[in-house]
Amino acid sequence: QKEVEQDPGPLSVPEGAIVSLNCTYSNSAFQYFMWYRQYSRKGPELLMYTYSSGNKEDGRFTAQVDKSSKYISLFIRDSQPSDSATYLCAMSEVTNDYKLSFGAGTTVTVRA
Amino acid sequence: EAQVTQNPRYLITVTGKKLTVTCSQNMNHEYMSWYRQDPGLGLRQIYYSMNVEVTDKGDVPEGYKVSRKEKRNFPLILESPSPNQTSLYFCASRPRGREAFFGQGTRLTVV
DSSP states (O other): OOSEEEOOOOEEEETTOOEEEEEEEOOTTEEEEEEEEEOTTSOOEEEEEEOSSEEEEETTEEEEEETTTTEEEEEESSOOGGGOEEEEEEEEESTTTTOOEEOOOEEEEEEO | OOOEEEEOSEEEEOTTOOEEEEEEESSOOSEEEEEEEETTTEEEEEEEEEETTEEEEOSOOTTOEEOOSSSSBOOEEESSOOGGGOEEEEEEEEOTTSOOEEOOOEEEEEO
C-alpha cells in the first residue's frame, strides 16, 4: 500500500465549477501538507502549504486537512481553463522532514 | 530571482554512456532532492541531501549517484544509464519544515 493515495482522474469540469481533489495517507507522523500544480512539461509549483487541521484559504483555493481521518482536500472555486493541470498532494513528517511523499497526481481539465 | 536550475532540459543518450544532470539553487536551502516522475507513479525520490557532504538514498536509488560538495549544487550522476531510467527528472530544494521548490525538469531518454 502506498503511503499517499491520490485518484489520478482524469477529471473534466465546465468553467466555473468547483473542483474537488483529495488524498488519503497512512503515516500518522505526517504533519506538513502541500498541494502543487504542475503544467505540462513544467516543474511542480506550490499552491498551498499547511501544517494544521482545518481549512486554509488563498483566493479561489481552499486546502482542508483532517488529521483524524488522514485525509486532505483541495477545492478550486470558479474554475478557469488556466486551472487545467495536474495537481499533486505532498506531505512530510516533522522529524524526518527531508523526505516529501507525493500522491500520484490528479489531472484536471476545465472546459471553456 | 529565487530558483532551482537544472541542465540539460532534454537529453537523449545511449545505454552505458555516463551522464550528469546538474542542479543549482540560489536560496541557501539546506535540503536538496532528486525525483523521477513516471506516468501513474507520481514523483519518487531518488536521493536527498540534508546539507553539504550529507546525502542518503530515497525510494528508488538504484543506478544513480549524487554528491553535495557545495550547498548550492546537487548533481545527479548516471554511471551506466539503462532504458528503464528513461524518465522526467526533477531537482528540488527546500528549507527545513517548509515547501519544496522545483526545477523545470530534465527529460531523459536512454536508447
